[in-house]
Amino acid sequence: QPALSMVRIAPPQRPLSAAPRLRQDFEGHGLTSPAPFDRGYRYVADRPLTASSSVTRLPPDSTPAGQKKGKKSSAPVPTFTIHAHIREKTLTIQAGAGNQCIYWLGATAVQRYLAQPFSYTWTFSQELTAKAVIGEDGEHLPRTDKVHEVLNDGDHVWIDVGDGAPGSRVLSREFSERQIFEPRPDDEYQEQIGWQETAADMVDDEVVGIDPRHSMRYVRTVLAKQPTFKEWQQLKPASSQEGLFEVFNDVWHDVSVDDMPGSTSWMNEVKGALWHQFEPLQYIFSCQATVAADESKKLTMSLLEFWSLCKRCGLPTPTYNIAKIDKMFVTKLTEKDAHNAQRKLELHDFLGALIRLSVLRQPHPMKPDVPLPNSLTQLIEEKLLVLTPGCDTFAADKVAPALFGSPAVRQKLTIHESRxxxxxxxxxxxxEFRQTIALHEWLDMFAASTIMGADLTKDQLVRDFVIAMLGDHPGNFESWQAAGEQACEELIFPEFVEALMRVSLTKYRDDDSTSVDLKVHEICLLLTFGPAAA
Structure with a gap:
């Protein structure tokens, strides 16, 4: 028996029908052929004379009366120029004497469209198929009729490729529904999406093939429901007020706000304000903090979880956004990595951040309109307790809508994260550390992408940018506009991704049939594979 030799399997090319924009409601079999066959002739010398631009174009007419059949006429050969509209482009097609059938017109338009620069489907799809050719009166043109029989020189036609309402019924296999896990609204899930090496092909315990591609690994687990504040109090070990105050003193001892202006005048009052709300603040921190594998260790909140809390509770302001909030935790060792999402915060860091935020988020922090401790009390009572689910004073009607929380959206973002x-x-x-993107850089990126237009204007891009920075709370955009030159204009990377997702909803706002995750997927592809990424 001959010895088995190990071979390396080359990764396959991306499927030609993988373009998300190819939204045909039927199975297209493609019309692509390599040049020069796509023009209908093999060699340039075989090009028909009727396709030459030098030939005089005349409207088609019937054979002149009295002319004998078969006798050559000295009159110029009539030619046809047809303007075919396919998606967002208008293609001029020279049809010569118009002896081609109408379906040839649709096939040629598709060929030319796929060959256009930045037509987008050229890179990913060669299966775009013409369903019908529609005339100026909205009627379908008979596919087997000749061009010169139903059209005049200079006419416009529209090529239906299945993007909109079905132009004709094509009997073919139906595409199955997307098998994407969608959790029930009343359940919370934790997802882990990653990549792992693909197992080698084995025969009799010997490796006979290695696949260099990685396989996606997706694991989901059901999380325990978050208890309300009252349920959380009952689950806590019983302790007296003296014991709770001792815990508070230990935490307060590590709170560092001595460097704030006038700290000696308000320190005791701030301590009293925190003690008054210590249990609710413990609850908020525990709800947002990462579950520790070892119960004996202290709970910690990552910077990413702190960002989520700030956005949900509307803590960023037009003059003090997340990019500036992160600088509260920066040291000389971490100044080059100020926005590290995995940086850990303990309870005393959290309380210290709230004290600083209550002042710094005001328009004039050096002379705040609401000084400490009133600013801290106001922040806790009007923001944290009102906008944290589970608290007794939680107001669900004031919570910003969560548009991108589905697992399908998170799966798409995982795929596109590196690009x-x-x-x-x-x-x-x-x-200088390339950790924030400015508003003018955001606009320059979209200008280079060539996807702006009537459905995506500069003003809409600015609005999506600001909402991603401050959160989708009433009046945030108007407050940012009123701030003028003092307004913040930078996003960290997670906010940049959120802004892109909001752009996808803006650009495709008239599309009621496509799901949110596919709209996000579309924008990511247009940007990461388009001119903006070149």
């Missing part, structure tokens, strides 16, 4: 990071680093030039 989006490259895109972010390419355009985030003003920041």
């Amino acid at each position: 989006l990071k490259q895109l972010f680093l390419k355009w985030a030039i003003r920041d």
Whole structure:
């Protein structure tokens, strides 16, 4: 028996029908053929004379009366120029004497469209198929009729490729529904999405093939429901007020706010304000903090979880956004990595951040309109307790809508994460550490992408940018506009991704049939594979 030799399997090319924009409601079999066959002739010398631009174009007419059949006429050969509309482009097609059938017109338009620069489907799809050719009166043109029989020189036609309402019924296999896990609204799930090496092909315990591609690993687990504040109090070990105050004193001892202006005048009052709300603040911190594998260790909140809390409770302001909030935790050792999402915060860090935020988020922090301790009490009572689910004073009607929380959206973002990071680093030039992207860089990126238009204007891009920075709370955008030159104009990377998702909803706002995750997927592809990433 001959010995088995190990071979390396080359990764296959991306499927030609993988373009998300190919939204045909039927199975297209494609019309692509390599040049020069796509023009209908093999060699340039075989090009028909009727296709030459030098030939005089005349409207088609019937054979002149009295002319004998078969006798050559000295009159110029009539030619046809047809303007075919396919998606967002208008293609001029020279049809010569018009002896081709109408279906040839649709096939030629599809061929030319796929060959256009930045037609988007050219890179990913060669299965675009013409369903019908529609005339100026909205009627379908008979597919087997000749061009010169139903059209005049200079007429316009529209090529239906299945993007909109079905133009004709094509009997073919139906595409199955997407098998994407969607949790029930009343359940909370934790997802882990990653990549792992694909197992080698084995025969009799010997490796006979290695697949260099990685396989996606997706694991989901049901999380225990978050208890309300009263349920959380009952679950806590019983302790007296003296014991709770001792815990508070230990935490307060580590709170560092001595460097704030006038700290000696308000320190005791701030301590009293925190003690008054210590249990609710413990509850909020525990709800947002990462579950520790070892119960004996202290709970910690990552910077990413702190960002989520700030956005949900509307803590960023037009003059003090997340990019500035992160600087509260920066030291000399971490100044080059100020926005590290995995940085850990303990309870005393959290309380100290709330004290600083209550002052710094005001328009004039050096002379705040509401000084400490009143600013801290106001922040806790009007923001944290009102906008944290589970608290007795929680107001669900004031919570910003969560548009991108589905697992399908998170799956798409996992697929595009590395390329989006490259895109972010390419355009985030003003920041010397390239950790924030400025508003003008954001607009320049979209200008280079060539996807702006009537459905995506500069004003809409600015609004999506600001809402991603401050959160989708009433009046945030108007407050940012009123701040003028003092307004913040930078996003960190997670906010940049959120802004892109909001752009997808803005650009495709008239599309009621496509799901949110596919709209996000579309924008990510247009940006990461388009001119903006070149």
